[in-house]
Amino acid sequence: MSMSEFEDHLLEEKKELFCLPNMEGIFPDDFSVDEVEFACELDSLFALEQEELPPLFVQTLIESNDSRFETVEHGFELKTQAQVFRRLHLTQDLVRPHPILVSRSLFGHLPVTSRPLLAVCTSCVLFLMVTIFATAPAFASGLTYLLAGAHSGVLLVDKAPFIASHAHHVTPKQIKPVTNSTPQQISMAEAQQRLHFPLSVPAYVPTRYNQTNFYLYDGDxxxxxxxxxxxxxxxxxxxxxxxxxxICEFKPDQTVYLVVKNEAAKRIMVNNQENSAIFVEGHWTQSGDSSPTWVYNDRSEIVYETNGVVFWIVGDPSDGIDTTELTAVANSLHVLSTQGPDHIGGHIDSVTQTDQDTPHLFANDVIYLSNPDNSNGPAFKVVGTQPDQPQARTGLFNNQIPYSS
Known part of the structure; x- marks a missing residue:
């Protein structure tokens, strides 16, 4: 019987053939109205008592045991997937391993030779964590460093730091009495013996510059x-x-940073791009009781470190001594030979020994000292000042940051 025959049969039937939804005892109590209507409609289409069966009803009952109609077994999808990947010559794990099993398998079968590597990696991670914790205060306080070497560089700040004029107690060894003695002339060999590093001299300076003298300071x-x-x-x-x-040369006793105005310093390369140095344009200056300000146009400087020796190379930009000229001077530095004329000015017979600790040119420059052995922590210091002497720039010192001397 086709569907069109079923529809014609429906039209010929009378309305009383359809059962009513509220007939009691015929349908279960949980049947909804829609389910009752659907059951009545099926009954009107196929009268089982008159052997009017749906199409293929008997075949469906007979073939219920056919393997095509059986429920697939567990894992059928994975088997089919494996067959497809095998036919396409692909590789894929059928079962994703548990993370715990993977970790046990990995660490349980590590060869003995890889355990030192694991120890090295662990040490690197610990060192990284310690470094992060050590440098976090500096970043939190807004300090920015440019390194010129292992023990030197510049510290960038937005304004000149405040330094106390009378702070830490200083031992008698640290305070050098002020004398009016006349500087003495000593031989280059004697001066070299007093230095803790080999003296270096440049092979190049602009031709209009002549060598004036060598000065030896006791050092702070x-x-x-x-x-x-x-x-x-x-x-x-x-x-x-x-x-x-x-050119100022010294061996640092700890890490020494020159304190510089932010955006007044930049990193450059010297020695045929093999070493890093810092070029600084300007310096701090103060007029009266006003706050120190940074002046750009009357001083240029390179901070450079090699073989544990720090070089502060200073020139006058108004005479064309800029980055290019100072870099050329730094590139030409070499250890002075005492055997012959190994210098631009020829043979050097004597060196002027002064009774001062530091050069006058760098007096009142602010440096930042970072010594891990110092229990008081890092401190700012003004070059050439002592705690028992009046400070040259009073506006720079007002008891806020410990003064180290």
């Missing part, structure tokens, strides 16, 4: 290991203020 033992050597070259014309290129 709070940040310099031994004496400080200053090499000076001068360009002088009658009636004009002389211009200088000054």
């Amino acid at each position: 033992n709070s940040w310099a290991d031994g004496s400080i050597m200053v090499v000076e070259y001068t360009y002088a014309l009658p009636g004009l203020a002389p211009k200088h290129i000054t």
Whole structure:
């Protein structure tokens, strides 16, 4: 019987053939109205008592045991997937391993030779964590470092730091009495013996500059290991203020950062791009009781470190001593030979020994000392000052940051 025949049969039937939804005892109590209507409709289409059966009803009952109509077994999907991947020559794990089993399998079968590597990796992670905790205060306080070497560089700040003029107690060894003695002349060999590092000199300075002198300073033992050597070259014309290129060499006793105005320093490369250095444009200056300000146009400087020796190379930008010229001077630095004329000015017979700790050119420069052995922590210091002497820039010191001397 086709569907069109069923529809014609429905039209010929009378309305009383359809059962009513509220007939009691015929349908279960939980049948909804829609379910009752659907059952009545099926009954009107196929009268089982008159052997009017749906199409293929008998075949469906007979073939119920056919394997095609059986419920698939557990894992059928994975088996089919495996057959497809095998036919396509692909590889895939049928079962995803449990993470715990993976970790046990991995660490349980590590060869003995890889355990030292695991220890090294663990040490690196611990070192990284310690470094993060150690540098977090500096980042939180807004401090930015540019490193010129293992023990030198610059500290970038937005404004000049405040330094106390009378703070830490200083031992008698740290305070050098002020004398008016005349500087003495000593031989280069004797000066080299007092230095804790080999003296270096440049093979290049602008041709208009002439070597003036070598100056030996006792050194400030709070940040310099031994004496400080200053090499000076001068360009002088009658009636004009002389211009200088000054090279200050010292071995740091701890990490020494030159405190610089933010955005006044940049990293450069020296020695044929093999070493990093810092170029600084300007310096701090103060007028009267006003706050210190940064001046850009009357001083240029390179902070450079090699073989544990720090070089502060200073020039005058008004005479064209800029990044290029100072870099050329730094690139030409080499250890002075005492055997012959190994210097621009020829053979050096004597060195001027002063009774001061630090050069006057760098007096009142602010440095930042970072010594892990210092229980008081890092501290700012003004070059060339002592706690028992009046400070040259009063506005820079007002008892807020410990003064180290």
